[in-house]
Amino acid sequence: MGDTMSLAIDPITATPLPRGASIGYRRGVVRRLRSLVWLTAILGCLQLFGALLPRGIDLTATRSQSLAPQTVAVLRRLEQAVEITVVAPTRPRTVGEQAFAHALGPFRDLVERCRRESPRIVWRSLDPEIDLAARRLAEEFHDLSVPGVVITTEIDGVRRHETLHVRDLAEIGLTRGRQPILEFFGEQSLTAALSRLIGGVESMQVYCLTGHGELAIEDDAVESRQGMGLMASRLRANGCRVESLDLGIASRIPADADLVIVAGALGEIPSVEVEKLRLYFSQGGRGLILMESAHSDHKSDNDESLSGLLSEHGVTAGHDRLVTAGFTGEIELASPVMPAQSDHALVRSLPLTPLVLHDARSVRTRVGVEPLSTESIPLLVSFAAPRAWSETDFSSLEATFDPDSDLPGPVAVACAVERHQGDLREPVLVVVGDAEFVCNRNLTAPSGRNGANFVFAALHWLHGRKQSFADIPATRREPYTLTGTAAELQRSVWGTAFFVCAALLVGVATTAAQRRA
Amino acid sequence: MFTTVTTIWSREMRGFFTRPGGWLILLAATVPAAVAAGWMATLVARGGLALRADEDPVSQFLGPNIFLMGTLLWLAPLLTMNAIADDRRRGTWELLVTSSASAMEIVVGKFLAAWTLISVCLIPWPLFLSALRVWNGKSREMAGWIPWFDGPGISFDAGLFWGGVIGLLVIAGTIAALGTLTSAIARRPLFAGFATATVLALLLATSLLPRVLDQWRVPADRYDWIQAVAVWGHLAEFSRGIIPVSRVIGHLSASVILVWSAGQLCRRADG
CATH class of the missing domain: 3.40.50 (Rossmann fold)
Incomplete structure (x- = not known):
């Protein structure tokens, strides 16, 4: 019993140290322990430091990588998983699908930023041409037209949804120099939709x-x-x-x-x-x-x-x-x-x-x-006229445009x-x-869905359900403004490269000469 | 401790810059940066609209582009493989560990030197970007006869530049720590270099995996865990002009653990 009591225990491996373990061995154990404590302390300090800082520090001048405070506030109120599903063909063909594909880029970035803020946001993408789930969604939510985004959540066992379409997300136009420009206001729409979802749908x-x-x-x-x-x-x-x-x-x-x-x-x-x-x-x-x-x-x-x-x-x-x-x-x-x-x-x-x-x-x-x-x-x-006009003569089915009485299109x-x-x-x-x-x-x-969608959009607007967080600024994406041509920019690059390489070659030559000497 | 670490760091730096090979490595690291800058200039001049932040040519330049990833894939193993393994091969390691410096101090010094060297080799990247910002490639005559820069070139957001630079520094640290660990494990520098390159290639594959899964329309929340180790994906986040604090802390923690492990390995292997 006395022998057992006198045995020292290795604190790391939890095994008894050999009888008469050397002082050096004990010192080694202490050193290892100290090293572990240091490691733990450094990692702890790093974590503490990280906890004191914000999640991300946006260095961009326009704070384009940050969410608006209104969005952050709404995301923090999320208690249930919110699924954001994009229903759009992988390869856009029509003009509407192309426009949606353009708006989808910044929207995807926005959702990623939201996901970093709230893990309850789930992103899903479905192709109506190949995914049955997309068709099911379209059947379930009558106000969803393809391409579009449907945001769903379940609160107290009730499935709620909101839909967003290309006009809710972005507008694409041209600058004076005929350059494409994209104005993205999807954050307003997404925040408003999330707010409506978690705020409860008034019947x-x-x-x-x-x-x-x-x-x-x-x-x-x-x-x-x-x-x-x-x-x-x-x-x-x-x-x-x-x-x-x-x-x-x-x-x-x-x-x-x-x-x-x-x-x-x-x-x-x-x-x-x-x-x-x-x-x-x-x-x-x-x-x-x-x-x-x-x-x-x-x-x-x-x-x-x-x-x-x-x-x-x-x-x-x-x-x-x-x-x-x-x-x-x-x-x-x-x-x-x-x-x-x-x-x-x-x-x-x-x-x-x-x-x-x-x-x-x-x-x-x-x-x-x-x-x-x-x-x-x-x-x-x-x-527009002459393709369409409003005809005032009901007497005949043979309508012809009369500039005196008829209203020319667009009507x-x-x-x-x-x-x-x-x-x-x-x-x-x-x-x-x-x-x-x-x-x-x-x-x-087959085209009946468009009529239903119009009624839903009108009802949402009339009921105030489509209120937007208009104080969230829209972001604008446009190509870089250049003062030189591609060839001139290449000259800037290769001119710099020439000087850098020359300096490095001097370094090679100098060190080689020193070694030889 | 700091004096010993500084001494080891200085020794490594001197060893690099007093050899022609070191300058040649710098030269070799400059060429892909220049090619990538030329490619970026062409993309910018084409005037396309970057719909996603990752599609911005400036973000891509300091982000995970093929030239930068390719450079780091050969540069990091080359600069770190000699850190410990070469000292062992030449028999100078015994001299170091029998001095008053502890194994951990030596390893920390070598890690810091590797980190500095990788960072130095990456300097051409922000340098070319700065050149494109301040010079449009045209020249004008100052005082009637001195050729001078005509004006600024690409007016990009400075946040993209600083985010990319910080991201490169952070990721260079992790890669340097990884290289130091493999150099501590390996007995031969070549093996250490090969092991580092293999791990970096695996990290590259892991970073590409989320994109593949996205193409297969797998919901993003199912592969969030992959993002935690997708190093190149982290670089993309930085190059958008944001410093994701959790990523920085993650990389610093990983570096500390890797360097600590390398120190423990050296201590155990060398008694």
């Missing part, structure tokens, strides 16, 4: 006006032209509560209404009901008005009733129909329309894919002398109306000169 209460021949939300028949049950289902799937509203019965628009949709009223809307709508809009209510076409068959009875209301908001719906000449010269009433050239938030959020409207009427900004508290912004426009067929209160702008209305594009029959057509 939107949507009332669809009924009683005047409007598209019925109860009608689910796939081939129906009088029903918009499928659109209502999609809205419900995206967190909206959709109900019919008969203003002939209701004393006023319910207080819980976030939005009122007037989808293709065929008959006259009585002035009493229009008054209820006017009151609702004047009290901050919001609406999506899809005008029925001004075709002679329908007599356009709703014209007079709604036109006054729209006129008060600076919008005029024309008594005309948009016609487009096909490539072979025949006149078509189904006209493709595209987002107008504008910096407006709603215009930017519209997908670039053309939306096909049938027999649409023009929706223009009203020109008048009295000042208005609202401003109307064109959203969708037709092709605006949709407008957004904003109310100005000082610097504050708030959405009031979205008016479209066609309602048929949301009917069940058109929604189930």
Whole structure:
């Protein structure tokens, strides 16, 4: 027992030291221990030093490698994994896909910076041509159009999502010197989307006006032209509560209404009901008005009733129909329309894919002398003349452009109306000169997705869900400005190389001479 | 300790600069830098729009481009293989360890010398970039007869320059520590050089792996761990004009551990 007690233990290997271990051996052990302590201390100091410093020190003049404080704040609030999925073809073919591919570069950098800040961000990229998961996503989220970005998370067992498209991310233009320039504002959009996701999605209460021949939300028949049950289902799937509203019965628009949709009223809307709508809009209510076409068959009875209301908001719906000449010269009433050239938030959020409207009427900004508290912004426009124009002659199907009465293209067929209160702008209305594009029959057509996307974009804007963190500055990417040509720059490089190499050769010669000496 | 380390460092530096071979190595390291600078000048003059930060020609120049990686792949083994293994081969190691200096001090001195030499050999890279910034290649006459630089060339963000330089220094440190360790393990310099080159090549392959996985559309979070050892990927981060503090701490910690391991190995091997 006494022998065991006298045995020294090697503190590193934990084995007993040999009896009568030499002083040198013990010193060696102490030295090794001291070395380990030193190593641990240095590593500890390094870690401590690292913990005291910020994650990254941005040396760029524009702080282009740093996230905005607003983004950092939102990322720190993330408690659940957020998946950012890009759905885009690997090889872009169309102009829209090319534009998206351009915007995707800086967006990818942005997401990487976000991932460094928050490990809860997950990045995924899917090709709709080869990945089944991409198709599933497109089916699950109706407001996702390809190419696009879908941001998903699950909070309390509920899957939430936001979608971003090329107009939410960047704009590509040309400088005066015809150089490409990319203005990237994806950080604003991504931060706003994340903020909305984690801030909780407010359920939107949507009332669809009924009683005047409007598209019925109860009608689910796939081939129906009088029903918009499928659109209502999609809205419900995206967190909206959709109900019919008969203003002939209701004393006023319910207080819980976030939005009122007037989808293709065929008959006259009585002035009493229009008054209820006017009151609702004047009290901050919001609406999506899809005008029925001004075709002679329908007599356009709703014209007079709604036109006054729209006129008060600076919008005029024309008594005309948009016609487009096909490539072979025949006149078509189904006209493709595209987002107008504008910096407006709603215009930017519209997908670039053309939306096909049938027999649409023009929706223009009203020109008048009295000042208005609202401003109307064109959203969708037709092709330019002579390919498209708005025809006022309903008597014949053979439409020809009459410069005296017809409006030459590009014809605006949709407008957004904003109310100005000082610097504050708030959405009031979205008016479209066609309602048929949301009917069940058109929604189930191959291009029906574009119509649904437009409605979703309009609803998001009207409900304020597409608010952006506009104080996050956009970043600009442009080619370097050069004062010399490529050959002159090469001269700069090789001139420097000549002097460096000459100096080094002198070094070689000098040392060689010294060695020889 | 610092005096001993400084003495060892000075001895190594003197050994490099008093040999024609050292200057030839510097010369050989300058050529790829000049070629890469010429290539970058052409890219910049082409005027394309760099959509990603990594696609910026200036970032690429001080980032993981083929010329820089290729240079480091041969330069680092060449400069570090002799650190300890050559002393052992020539029998001067015994002289060193029997002096008053401890094995750890010697190893630290040799590591610092290797780090300095690698950094010195990389000086042409920032030098050419600076030249392109201050001179556009045209000349004008000053005072009517003295040829002088016409004006600045490429007006790039100075942050890219400093980020790239700091990144090169940090990564040169890790590579120097790695070379010192292999030199401590190996008995022959050639083997040490070969081992260092092999490890660097493996690190290069590891750095390329995330790109391959990205092409295969593997979600990024599944290969985040690879990024931790993807040295060239770290250099790309620096060359964007940012100092990722966690990477700097990681590289410094790795260098400390490698040098400590080399010191322990030397102490154990040489009693």
